[in-house]
Amino acid sequence: MTTPQVLDANSAAIIAAEDEHVAHNYHPLPVVIASGEGAWVTDVEGRRYLDLLAAYSAVNFGHSHPAILAAAREQLGRITLTSRAFHNDRLGGFAAALAELCGKDLVLPMNTGAEAVETGIKVARAWGYRVKGIPADRATVIVAGGNFHGRTTTIVGFSDDPQARDGFGPYAPGFVTVPYGDAAALEAAIDENTAAVLLEPIQGEAGVVIPPAGYLRAVREITSRHGVLMIADEIQSGLGRVGETFACDREGVVPDVYLLGKALGGGILPVSAVVANRDVLGVIRPGEHGSTFGGNPLAAAVGTRVVEMLATGEFQRRAAALGEHLETGLTELVGDGVTGIRVAGLWAGVDIDPARGTGREIAEKLLARGVLVKDTHGQTIRIAPPLVIRGTELDWAVEQLRVVLAG
């Protein structure tokens, strides 16, 4: 496998040109990717890198998966966008397949994850007023500290990450934050105006933070007992990543509402969805919510193929087996440049000993050795390879990390 050199002139010129006209809302690693296949991407110089980020789990099935590309290509030749002003011949099949995967009745299709979250909030409020009988404009949603649910003005208002939140107020009212992983605190925060609890079953952006065993079951029990909706943001944790279809499955928990995105679009286009039973999602009436692109035939064709692939269970099994493999490798680094690891399926947060560098510095050194990872919150790197990666490739990546940490 190739070991890339320092940034060359061609890549530097492309990056400089991008910096010239692209707003600086990201701080990308200095690599210019031109193509990808499976777990590997290739830069403009022809150097290959093992992708351990998979576009934050949007590329769970790998780059250019042939079955997903085939579904997209076939649909591109027919029709791609109709708007929901009319019916299209792909949406119904997609919704049926996705509802079945989730064990629910109804699907509300959107595009991005943040839109799914916003939709979930609207559904929770409508349900709160129309079904639960909360007085007008009083509904609240309980969220967890350390959350990441997207970047809209409403969503950043209930983030406690200063980088995401500060300077973008005024913030929307109606959210109550409790510590993540503390079921008693969550129950104490519930009152008669609580419509829903919104949380990530595993917090991805926070650094793959896994709540204490039994937490999700407790949240399910508490919300059911108080007549409050449980909304699981499975946008990053769901669709195979953790070795199950959903992270909630790890505790046998079925939330009232699933929020899905990222991998649902097969790495091709943004596809998100809110999935729930009719007694909840049925509260939304024509004209109250929508999206020009939501439920478009191309998205539905791709999403249908993704659901078909997940329905076999193959990817979930791969994630579980490879995740154990990864955990074994990472465990050997604990105490030797790594201060802690958290692993759920093929998803890991790796805390870097500050004496060995920041997460960003480690990511840059891994880049130079042909491995792509992303740092989060300073000292953590997140590992979320495409689920098609091979065990030997994971071993190689862990070896590169070991070498980098050794300095």
Ligand SMILES: *Cc1c(COP(=O)(O)O)cnc(C)c1O
């Ligand atoms: C990525 C993510 C979102 C937002 O999705 P976008 O498609 O970037 O808007 C929401 N929730 C979670 C848990 C995520 O990981």
